[in-house]
Amino acid sequence: MKTIIEPFKIKSVEPIKFTTKEERKKILAKAGYNPFMIHADDVLIDLLTDSGTSAMSSDQWAGIMRGDESYAGAKSFYKFEAAVKKITGDKFIIPTHQGRAAEKIIFSILGGTGKYFASNTFFDTTRANIEFTGAEAVDLLVEVGKHPEKRAPFKGNMDVKALEAFIKKVGKENIPMVVLTVTNNSGGGQPVSMQNIRDVKNVCKKYGILLFLDACRFAENAYFIKLREKGFEKKPVLEICQEMFSYADGSTMSAKKDALVNIGGWLSLNDDELALKCRNLLIVTEGFPTYGGLAGRDLEAIAQGLEEVVDEHYLEYRIRSTEYLGKKIMAAGVPIIEPPGGHAIYIDAKRFLPGIPPNEYPGQAIVCELYIQGGVRTVEIGSVMFGKYDRDGKLIPAMMELVRLAIPRRVYTQSHVDYIAEVVIETFNNRKKMKGYKIIYEAPMLRHFTAKFKPL
Numbered sequence: 001m002k003t004i005i006e007p008f009k010i011k012s013v014e015p016i017k018f019t020t021k022e023e024r025k026k027i028l029a030k031a032g033y034n035p036f037m038i039h040a041d042d043v044l045i046d047l048l049t050d051s052g053t054s055a056m057s058s059d060q061w062a063g064i065m066r067g068d069e070s071y072a073g074a075k076s077f078y079k080f081e082a083a084v085k086k087i088t089g090d091k092f093i094i095p096t097h098q099g100r101a102a103e104k105i106i107f108s109i110l111g112g113t114g115k116y117f118a119s120n121t122f123f124d125t126t127r128a129n130i131e132f133t134g135a136e137a138v139d140l141l142v143e144v145g146k147h148p149e150k151r152a153p154f155k156g157n158m159d160v161k162a163l164e165a166f167i168k169k170v171g172k173e174n175i176p177m178v179v180l181t182v183t184n185n186s187g188g189g190q191p192v193s194m195q196n197i198r199d200v201k202n203v204c205k206k207y208g209i210l211l212f213l214d215a216c217r218f219a220e221n222a223y224f225i226k227l228r229e230k231g232f233e234k235k236p237v238l239e240i241c242q243e244m245f246s247y248a249d250g251s252t253m254s255a256k257k258d259a260l261v262n263i264g265g266w267l268s269l270n271d272d273e274l275a276l277k278c279r280n281l282l283i284v285t286e287g288f289p290t291y292g293g294l295a296g297r298d299l300e301a302i303a304q305g306l307e308e309v310v311d312e313h314y315l316e317y318r319i320r321s322t323e324y325l326g327k328k329i330m331a332a333g334v335p336i337i338e339p340p341g342g343h344a345i346y347i348d349a350k351r352f353l354p355g356i357p358p359n360e361y362p363g364q365a366i367v368c369e370l371y372i373q374g375g376v377r378t379v380e381i382g383s384v385m386f387g388k389y390d391r392d393g394k395l396i397p398a399m400m401e402l403v404r405l406a407i408p409r410r411v412y413t414q415s416h417v418d419y420i421a422e423v424v425i426e427t428f429n430n431r432k433k434m435k436g437y438k439i440i441y442e443a444p445m446l447r448h449f450t451a452k453f454k455p456l
């Protein structure tokens, strides 16, 4: 088999700035050892997130020029609406400025004290929008998904038995909706199988509960189904996407992921009455229903991005390049969540630095070292992000200590990825010299964004 190449050539380039190790040590110290506080200019390779960091195509940029900025009934809206309908099959398509804006609208309407929502795993903004209404968000992930070292094809699946037990426990009338996050972002970018979507749908149908997709990475999920699920080997990805959405009553979407744009999102649904309520709220919080929180040009770019993201050469390259990075560092002994997910590689910091306990933040130690060694910016997903304190002020650690290397779409080439692997492997080989960190400042909420650290 020949090398899987980037299925594009480069028309416009953006220089990246090189710094020396000595310079990076100073930059990191000044940022309180928190890469969120570093100027992006001082980062050589930025793997902080895959959200809104995609490179747009020449056709998308052409769409930016074509954008119709009419307040009502813009031509660009109808293009956007048709593109989203083609994939979701849903009756009502409501544009929003990001995924969380769609979440805010739907959960404000369906949530409230005494209500419960269940998911394979809720993404943090989704959970926050549910809890903000007073409702509870419950994760019901399959057991294998909770073990980083165990390999399974669909570690993002929902535990269907647990769902049914949960419905019986709290009462179907108290559960307005079940959400399947595809792929499961917080669980390592692991996919959900078509069979699992069908099974969850059957349970929802039995009890009269809505099923929505948190569809941010729907195309990556569909490609995993094609690669791994029996009966889908020859099916075009677009048809797999359509089947996934066909079981759902609607979706929330961050176009900053699988619509290959830098801003945007949607809420799609089929229920007339619910759609009316959503649109009324949209007008208050986002904008008129034919632009939501977006400019006409953004709607054009999304419509075009949705055509490109289901291209199988693109998806082959996308999934393969993430896997390539995962396999390369695994071969050198670096422990990661297996198998590699769609949009990111997650290093298992507990196994990488077994000598550094959770209250000395092993994930943060790796994040800092990757920046110093190679100017690579990553993010800790462990006790810095999710740690809590008990009554005596002792840290209650997160379930896992991870470092996420998120891969922006169509941005880096294979030599960039080779370089990233070299930096990770070099850091791993020097792990015996690494030390933990202490938090010297933290905000009361979402502390990981602004916390300051000191090396121990």
Ligand SMILES: *Cc1c(COP(=O)(O)O)cnc(C)c1O
Pocket: 051, 097, 098, 099, 100, 101, 123, 125, 126, 181, 185, 214, 216, 253, 254, 255, 256, 257, 264, 265
């Ligand atoms: C990014 C993301 C969201 C939120 O979308 P924003 O556009 O960042 O508001 C929701 N769910 C998942 C799974 C995501 O990855």
